Amino acid sequence: MMLLLLITHVSVSLAVECDLTKVPIIGGNYTVSNGGNVGSKVDYQCPKWKYPHPKYTRECLYNGLWTDQKIKAVCKDVRCPKPVEFEGGDYEPWQNFYTVGDTLNFECYTGFETKGSQNRTCQENAKWSGETTICEDYNSYCPNPGTPIGASKSGTSYKMEGKVSYTCQQGLVMFGSNERKCLEDKTWSGTEPSCRQWYTYDNPKEVAKSFSSSMLENVDTTNLEDRSDRSVQILKDGLMNIFIVLDTSKSVGEEKFEEAKEASKLFIEKMADYDIKPRYCIISYASVAIAVVSLRDPDSNDAEAVTKHLEDFQYNNHADKQGTNTRAALHSIYEHLIEQELAYEKEGKKADFMKIHNVILLMTDGKFNMGGDPREEMKLIIRFLDIGIRTENPRLEYLDVYVFGLGSDIDQPEINELASKKDKEVHTFHLENVNKMKEFFELMLDESDVLDTCGLSKYHSVEVDEKLRSLVMFPWIAKITITSSGVQYCKGTILSPYFILTAAHCFHLDDKNQKIQVIVDGKDYPVKNFYRHPKYDPISKVDKGIKRAFDYDIALLELTKKIEFSATARPICLSCTMGTAQVLKQPGAPCSSHEKALLSEEEVKAVFIAEEKSDLMEEMNVLIKRGSKRHACLDAAKKTPELKDVTNIEDAVSDQFLCTGGLIPVVDPPVCKGDSGGPLLVQVKRRYVQVGIISWGTVDHCEKGKRVKQTKSNARDFYQDIFKVMPWIKKTLEDSNESLTFLPN
Template sequence: MVPPLCALLLLILTSGSGARALLPAESPQCSGDVGIQGGNVSLSDGLRPGSLLTYLCPLGTYPYPQPSRLCQPSGHWTPLRTSSSTHNPTPTCRKMRCPPQLQFEHGTVGPRRTFYLVGSELTFECRDGYTLRGSALRRCLPTGRWDGEMPACDDGAEHCPEPGVPAGALRRGSRYRQGDRVSYRCQGTLALVGSPERECLPTGEWSGAEPTCRFPFSYDLPEDVTASFGASLISVLGFVASSTSTDQNQPVLKTYSLERRLILSQDSVLHLYLLVDASKSVSEANFQVFKDCVKIMVDRIASFDVPVKFAVISYASKPIVIVPINGEEAGDADEVLERVENHMSKKAHGNRTGTNIHDALQEIYHWIIFQKEALSKTNKPDEWKKVRHAVILLTDGKFNMGGSPKHAVTKIEDVLEVKPDRNDYLDIYAFGVGQTDVEWEDLNAIASKKIGEQHAFKLNGPVELRTTLDSILDVKSIGEVCGLGNHSEGATAQQMNPWHVVIRPERGESCRGSLVADRWVLTAAHCFNNVQDTKLWRVNIGSTDIQIAQRFDHPQYNVRAKVDQGIPEFYDYDLSLLQLERPVHFSATIRPICLPCTKEANRALRKPVRATCKDHEVELLRQARVPAQFISLDNERLSVHIKTNEMWARCTEGAVQPGTLYAGKANVSDVVTQRFLCSGPESTGEPEASTCKGESGGSLFVEKKMRYFQVGVVSWGTYNPCAQSRPDNQGRMQRKPPPHRHHPRDFYLSLFQTQDWLREHLSPALHFLPPA
């Protein structure tokens, strides 16, 4: 039988009246025949109108004739653009190439070719009487640029050194006395990045940024950007670090020697403006990556002892201010992060999907004008001159409305009176993300030009941007910033947990531990039961093995203390500190975790300088069920919940449940003291991890404000899920579920309850807060 609705529809469609049914029209879809030779494609919204098709090519190749196409409302892809007469060219992944060395003064270069494929080499030699600066041998990289440094032959006779000529360029000017200028012009389709004109300064340096010539399809690798942008940004941040002082409320300021440093005094401030592209070509997924990058920068930069205010703008056809620089929340990183998380949305721009970089920069100009005018009416009219400004702009395409962004940059430079003696008061970094319509000329027009620095970058995609920022803000230049973990795609377990260490005996089972300072590891004392000499033990941190210089077990730890009470093992005060034979060098894979009740952790929590240890305990353990993690034998993070307050007593009762070492003990407090933290499932089947034998000594840590704080040390448990288990096909331990009706419990020594001992040994490696 035909359903009534179908019958009605059939009647309409077959009516003999000659009238046609008005059915909803389907939007035409674009063709699915859109492959590329040698590569793959990515579609932002399938084959529907508005979908962006991106051609993806392997490293060392690039998409020709263009990197992307758009599905038009007509159901046709935008045509392939080509400078030749080729009709309907086939998209192809072409081999990357590097520009030729067109000019090399006072020397020879070879081999001479019109173009150079990836892996090609150039060698440089100078004539007699000239010395080679830069690289004698350069190789063509898969990204379309030469490695090494630009070579030049110099005789030392001029005020400024021979400035050199980048590959692909011609230079005008051959006099290098003070005030002389040289200019550069890139050939063909190459774009100049850096300063097109440079002047010989009284200091014997050339002004501006060293130029390079880039093909439209060339880009930077994350490691390239990490080196250039990282060094510059760290210089902008200062940085001013707190040192010890007899007065805890008046920290002594010390500066670190940097090539270009912008030291901020206590009465000055850095304004950091973060501008994020939300135009049509940015997919929702990529916008989320941009958003994550903003949160990373805010959180990490707030870790520096630098007075900083943040502004955040998303822009498409018009800018939307998420955090204004003159708002109350601008100086509070937590408030900024909250607004970014809850108020920054691509959908907020609606159908206004153009790319208007000019108006986004214009917002910054208006803020600066407002501040300058407001201060001019006070008794400190020149106070605005103390403010340093840094702009970080993220975009995936060239501007297409609002006029040239360079006009807004010029206005900002003029109002800030940026000139040689105030050059360090403004830094603008321009990031092009993805090969879609990102043009080197546009990036270079926005970016600052600083001696020895690069401010314009082009990365292959948002994931590479995230990787870059995680790496830049996680290098040793940051100093002893604690609790950082790299969560970019592809990060190793050690990069994610750089404080995690493995403690290996000469023979037998290993233990885990945590790096808390450059020469100190915190672990469990029971790892050394019946061990006197640890000279042959090794502490493995990342790929580094270090010997133990001294071991300090907690003096009140005694595993046999209650044998006469029928308790065979007693783990109160199960803590040990290992002093390493030499300090470690902090890096992306070696970094300390934050220890509560220290000034280092206080900065990470962004607490007032007058905060106490009790404030930290309340902040980190205020909930009845505190989400926490420990690191498994397979170097994976496993989740638990620390039970506090009234839930603590119920949790600890599991220590004497049937089938455990302490079953039948009348008093739980004989086994579990107030110094233990407790975790474990409250009901059968609850998804909560249990610790395995061999994970003892590791850190129990909580995440707060995108940082990691150790609150306990893994000591003992009622169930070992790794007992008699075998590794799976990937080499991972199979953690078995507990027996029926057994509720596993794990116990950790609380670092809040053992502060006196920690302070005794870790001062002055760490700077501790008052107890209360």
């Protein structure tokens, strides 16, 4: 009888439909899923600088009504919060409301110093540009913590142990700490609050900046400046757990879940670029929590293995997706930590367990609806790790909880309360969708602390002009112009702040430094010294029928001024250096291991960078032919008219050269004249290692300065093999006291 009643209930429910005439929005567009049946969802879209009122979505309920059905949907102007109070100064203009493009100007009274942003502009995501403006008089133990726009502050005594509290004006949501305390070290506890509209999203660029600056406090990278303001850093031999928590509930859907997986994989790849090896624990949750990767797994510190486990995990692994049991996910973290502590204790290393830095990344598209309050579980984790309990040693640096709300159905106060609260750091983010999260991870490594990390390239979906896209995708390319006899154009790569690597054949033997122009990121860098390999001699093989020899086709340009590294000017990874050892995950291995790792196959996937239009570069995929595959390169070279009188073709195509080209197994794009001196690169995950320098070819693929399609079976391109000239590169840079760390042979 109970079964019959259940079936009847389901059939009646499925028959209910909501009135689609109640759906339209004034001034915008909408989409409806599932035809208006129970569970159908309406998604509203408004023009730029507007938002849908009363909400971004509606849902068809079992009673046949849409949520908020009595309120007509309409697109309204985006508004930024207005100031409630400004201590120690004044601002203008005073208005009842501020829309996108409006600017506030702050001015402090005499005797106060202005800190933060003096001018702030209302942005399209309903947030003000810049930082909180503070008028500082330096008369208190702690600095003035300021009052964010949209908030009011109680408490004006900033003595040690003094407290201030914040409230947001009606209708705004608070992110950050509603109460802060003046600490003994003259900093404020917690995180500066912000008051936001319910429709405010964080954009990927600002999330990347906040998240990266927080994460980088705990990660050691190559050549970082001193960061003594943080008591504990996770060094390359340090300890770190990273927990990635994925919402797999029904509302997410399989497509968004797969996108979340891709974003998580991207994060793991990005973290692999740092000089650490964290242990990962990946938890997927709906009604129950499932460990995709456990801390105890022997390969949980292997980024590739962790990524593979994540790839293999499917959305349908959760049989019941009806619930969003965030507490179960956090309880799973708690259990993993207990198990890890026991394992350390068994080995007599319990003290080491307490030195592990724990990072939790919680991603969710909605609030919890079962399992109880997740904040209670977070309290257990905090107590277990002894975080914030003892005044003399609060251990705040050993736990960072980042919460990413994805989509419009987020309970903003909930995600704020779950996240860590630390001075000058942000741990709560609200992104428009999971694609924005992936975009943020793409941007994550572009902070100033890792600008000198070699071989980084920024592939992301941010809308920028084509010229800027070329610069951020290929930031290690230098453009070289030689004007001694005619004009010669070549490329080069940034090796270090003062050195450019290029081809010797780009220059005449008597070229003067002042005739060489080097452009990096649109800036001109004069040449101080020009170094050509001593064995490079174009006429050395004339007696063998070779009119122009290219062996040892390598040159180094030393610049008079330092390249300031940025997102659009970075060094390339050079084989046999410490930077590439980190990329290949071969710390301590000799130089010879790099050649085996990068060039071990008979057909090696590689790329060169071509400039198809002025200032617009693109990546060209080629195959390096080695071993038995190299024979076809020799045969092709024999048929070149310029080499028809050569008795032994290996005199022309010596072992100095790597080879690409031909039509088999695929048509390799051809190198053109202006590409000379540029790099031949092997991609390792998201980093690039230079293995060759564009030198010469059997066919000229340029017509009137433009590349023509490769159609000739005997066309081959040759590159100076970096490994063959590494001793000379090493000696030249070391003699100049340049800051590359080379490996032993």
